[in-house]
Amino acid sequence: MEKGTLHENCIVLIDELMTVKPELCTKVARLKKDKLDRILRIFAHYAGYFYYKSTSNKRMTAGYIPPSGKVLDENELFNMIDASLDMWLTAGRFHDEFENRFAVFLGVKHALAVNSGSSANLLAVSALTSHRLGDRRLMEGDEVITVAAAFPTTVAPIVQNGLVPVFADIEPGTYNIEPAKIENAVSGKTKAICIAHTLGNPFDIDKVLEVCDKYKLFLIEDNCDALGSKYASTAGSNESIKKYTGTFGDIATFSFYPAHHITMGEGGAVATDDPLLNKIMLSIRDWGRDCWCRTGKDNTCNQRFSQKHGKLPEGYDHKYVYSHLGYNLKITDWQAAIGLEQLIKLPKFIERRKENFRLLHDGLKRFEKYFILPRTIAKSDAAWFGFPITVKENKKFDKNKIVRFLEEHNIGTRQLFAGNVLRQPFFLNNEIKIRIGNSKILLSNSLTEDDYKMMPNTDMIMANTFWIGIWPGLQQEQIEYMAKKIGEFVTLHG
Numbered sequence: 341m342e343k344g345t346l347h348e349n350c351i352v353l354i355d356e357l358m359t360v361k362p363e364l365c366t367k368v369a370r371l372k373k374d375k376l377d378r379i380l381r382i383f384a385h386y387a388g389y390f391y392y393k394s395t396s397n398k399r400m401t402a403g404y405i406p407p408s409g410k411v412l413d414e415n416e417l418f419n420m421i422d423a424s425l426d427m428w429l430t431a432g433r434f435h436d437e438f439e440n441r442f443a444v445f446l447g448v449k450h451a452l453a454v455n456s457g458s459s460a461n462l463l464a465v466s467a468l469t470s471h472r473l474g475d476r477r478l479m480e481g482d483e484v485i486t487v488a489a490a491f492p493t494t495v496a497p498i499v500q501n502g503l504v505p506v507f508a509d510i511e512p513g514t515y516n517i518e519p520a521k522i523e524n525a526v527s528g529k530t531k532a533i534c535i536a537h538t539l540g541n542p543f544d545i546d547k548v549l550e551v552c553d554k555y556k557l558f559l560i561e562d563n564c565d566a567l568g569s570k571y572a573s574t575a576g577s578n579e580s581i582k583k584y585t586g587t588f589g590d591i592a593t594f595s596f597y598p599a600h601h602i603t604m605g606e607g608g609a610v611a612t613d614d615p616l617l618n619k620i621m622l623s624i625r626d627w628g629r630d631c632w633c634r635t636g637k638d639n640t641c642n643q644r645f646s647q648k649h650g651k652l653p654e655g656y657d658h659k660y661v662y663s664h665l666g667y668n669l670k671i672t673d674w675q676a677a678i679g680l681e682q683l684i685k686l687p688k689f690i691e692r693r694k695e696n697f698r699l700l701h702d703g704l705k706r707f708e709k710y711f712i713l714p715r716t717i718a719k720s721d722a723a724w725f726g727f728p729i730t731v732k733e734n735k736k737f738d739k740n741k742i743v744r745f746l747e748e749h750n751i752g753t754r755q756l757f758a759g760n761v762l763r764q765p766f767f768l769n770n771e772i773k774i775r776i777g778n779s780k781i782l783l784s785n786s787l788t789e790d791d792y793k794m795m796p797n798t799d800m801i802m803a804n805t806f807w808i809g810i811w812p813g814l815q816q817e818q819i820e821y822m823a824k825k826i827g828e829f830v831t832l833h834g
């Protein structure tokens with residue numbers, strides 16, 4: 341451009357390199373630091389955008405239909421670039437915004453981000469053992485009702501905290517705890533229920549809340565697979581109140597591993613309406629410390645050097661006072677940056693999951709002679725995590741045969757997690773105190789087949805159930821392909 345070509349203020353879009361002669365330049369203004377920062381970030385976004393657009397098609401694995409997966413676009417990349425440019429690294433502005441927006445989405449008072457769903461479960465169960473809860477705290481040997489057809493880290497924190505897991509059977513079709521069996525499992529030592537909404541399907545929350553209320557039990561909802569599912573509760577009122585699962589118990593946990601409803605790569609969260617439980621969880625998440633300052637902040641309490649704690653010297657720095665046995669379960673700002681963009685996409689993800697589930701259910705309905713198809717309970721509206729199928733007993737084929745067929749035809753399959761966690765090597769190789777239903781205390785390494793028979797549905801489901809995908813990255817053709825291949829299998833073997 342020649343000097344004098346531009347007569348008014350204007351924006352010049354440059355998509356090619358341009359040589360500028362210094363003698364032709366006139367300084368018109370000085371950019372403030374934040375404006376310059378914004379402009380440089382836009383350049384960085386452009387670089388990311390062009391990279392993303394020229395490589396995104398190559399990321400798909402042609403043909404294969406994974407049972408789960410992540411859906412991302414350039415906006416997650418922009419947020420990650422921004423988090424990189426901040427160079428804050430640990431939990432920072434993205435983290436704070438994520439926690440706030442996640443709590444608003446759910447409609448709860450408090451949410452804390454953690455580095456996985458497993459950490460969220462560990463945090464939730466550990467919080468119930470805090471001395472801050474006084475008489476309500478869970479002590480070694482107290483019992484927690486759960487299920488054995490579980491993800492292992494729903495059960496592990498119960499054992500890790502010296503508590504006794506009590507296993508109740510589940511139902512085929514819903515794959516959730518059998519409501520009628522919950523009360524049967526309660527003993528004088530029972531203090532909590534810790535169960536998942538299996539594969540995103542809400543369990544009978546009103547029934548569970550009724551038992552919790554009657555026996556004064558805590559409820560931990562493992563909502564790791566159910567973000568976006570809803571339930572219309574009538575507990576404690578004549579009106580039915582439809583809310584997200586994860587808002588009914590004392591604490592709910594979430595996973596943001598890529599298979600889940602939203603992702604951060606690795607990540608998770610805990611949510612609660614109870615300020616005391618929130619404070620306890622914040623402490624355990626952040627090394628066990630008593631201080632609640634945000635990362636990079638000091639002296640939020642204004643009493644940093646003027647308090648007496650335990651048998652520490654007067655005025656010992658509050659930043660280094662530990663009121664719990666804690667961990668470091670925090671996330672980085674990159675994780676939160678991805679999570680923030682995923683939260684924007686979440687309503688669409690939920691709708692897509694529901695639609696894919698409906699399509700697949702419609703496509704498989706005619707094979708109910710061979711399969712138990714998934715079902716929800718009346719008060720729920722599930723954002724399913726996956727599509728479980730139980731092979732009914734028949735002389736022609738079993739689960740392994742159809743799973744092999746589907747995998748050979750590029751359809752990814754998964755098991756219902758640990759199947760029966762009590763049959764897993766860990767429980768067989770360690771002497772862990774457990775109960776099944778209303779049994780006496782049993783040792784996990786000396787269980788007999790008769791003991792397992794106290795949970796007949798769990799073993800039946802372990803043997804005959806698998807699940808396939810309905811995640812939002814799957815298109816209608818892929819759902820139809822899965823239904824078609826299952827139809828072909830039934831024609832061949834049914």
Ligand SMILES: Cc1ncc(COP(=O)(O)O)c(C=O)c1O
Pocket residue numbers: 455456457458459461491493494536562564565594595596597607608
């Ligand atoms: C029900 C349930 N709880 C907990 C977890 C653990 O989550 P993460 O993989 O983030 O540790 C999972 C994982 O898929 C899960 O399905």
